[in-house]
Amino acid sequence: MKVLVVGSGGREHALVWKIAQSPEVDQVMVAPGSAAMAALAECHPEVAASDLDAIVRLAREGAADLVVVGPEDPLAAGLSDRLRAEGVAVFGPSAAAAQLEGSKSFAKAFMARHEIPTAAYRAFSDLDEALSYVHERGGRSVIKADGLAAGKGVAMCESPEDAERALREMMAEKRFGDAGNSVVIEDWLLGEEASYYAISDGENFVTLAAAQDHKRALDGDLGENTGGMGAYSPAPVIDEEVERRVLERVVRPAIAGMAADGHPYVGVLFVGLMIDSEGDPYVVEFNVRFGDPETQPLMVRMNDDLVPLLKAAAEGRLDPATKTNWGEAAICVVMASEGYPRDYPKGRAISGLEAAEVDDHVVVFHAGTRPSEDGSGYETSGGRVLGVTARGETVQAARDRAYAAVERIEFAGSQFRMDIAARALARD
Ligand code: AMP
Ligand code: GLY
Secondary structure (H helix, E strand, O other), X not given: OEEEEEEOOHHHHHHHHHHHOOOOOOEEEEEEOOHHHOOOOEEOOOOOOXXXXXXXXXXXXXXXXXXXXXXXXXXXXXXXXXXHHOOOOEEOOOHHHXXXXXXXXXXXXXXXXXXXXEOOEEEEOOHHHHHHHHHHHOOOEEEEEOOOOOOOOEEEXXXXXXXXXXXXXXXXXXXXXXXXXXXXXXXXXXXXXXEEEEEEEOOOEEEEEEEEEOOEEEHHHEEEEOOOOEEEEOOOOOOHHHHHHHHHHHHHHHHHHHXXXXXXXXXXXXXXXXXXXXXXXXXXEEEOOOOOOOHHHHHHHEOOOOHHHHHHHHOOOOOOOOOOOEOOEEEEEEEEOOOOOOOOOOOOEEEOHHHHOOOOOEEEEEOOEEEOOOOOOEEEOOOEEEEEEEEEOOHHHHHHHHHHHHHHOEOOOOEOOOOOOHHHHHHO
């Protein structure tokens, strides 16, 4: 089988790494991919993830038996619809279904309609109305740009003054471009965050696993929201009983609700959750693709072949009795550029990559690197640079290995959190 993966980041590196191990797969192609993926896949740097025409052409000319779409933007733009119309099997939702992530107001209205637990909210497209609302309401609130903002369009506001600043940044100054034309203002949920992953063929679903992400830039969950500074799986807050609630209250009604609303959901449903002190789950967000960096530990932890699941989902023949199998624990520590999530420099030489992977429990996934000019190695080219990922018999073992590997890697101005998975350990 030939599989085409769309994307170029750490998540796609992890997907390519996993897919390439499948005995069913003869060849992996990736568009555009990255230099670090070239050892595993045929990269097509000339094909951007946003160039739907070129991707459809590559899928046809390369005779791909399955296309796996990494990022949300091409999904929201209708890549899956285009491929399906050409008779190509694709793992990823239609543009209509991708609104679950692409529009916060769509997702909130969907959850209200299908009685899926989430924070109470109001949607606004007028700045003055939004401003009067936050001042009237007082207290804390969470403000979200309606559209896609690479996971950064969320402001946690302690006061109406904070909220006012965030609203002006999003709606007037357009910090997130058109994504901020309208906003959702919602209650601030308390509890512990975790995410949960299930694969659906539009009707049935198979569960993957839970993970926990670290979205803030700095240790102790301080600093700005980022795309994710690290992740681990499993998430101890999602014990058996909580998982049952997540399946019954969220995953099942979401898959059934999307089908009932006329946009059956095909792909991976990534549910961002807040688990309250009673163990009750509330949806913080839906994403319509694998998480980045959660995919890195998920792929390293998964003991099954992922490809038959992706193919069955894409072809509408998923067996809901399928149980997936997982190793004990895995963790990913993201090494980011100085300044991320705001402006950052590029072109800093990276050393120590080979030494980091001497331990065969460790895999370094590349998120933002490129070959250095003299061809001797890699240099930085993105905000998130590397996802240093390790598995272990315990979270502690996985964590020790990941940080030992991080210690071996250097680039000027590198920043990473020291407390990835610390919360899981504090529970033991
Ligand atoms: P989102 O892009 O919607 O996932 O939001 C990014 C992050 O903001 C989440 O992972 C949470 O940490 C936080 N967040 C979003 N909505 C809420 C909420 N209603 N209550 C508390 N935290 C939230
Ligand atoms: N790590 C969060 C995300 O992929 O949206």
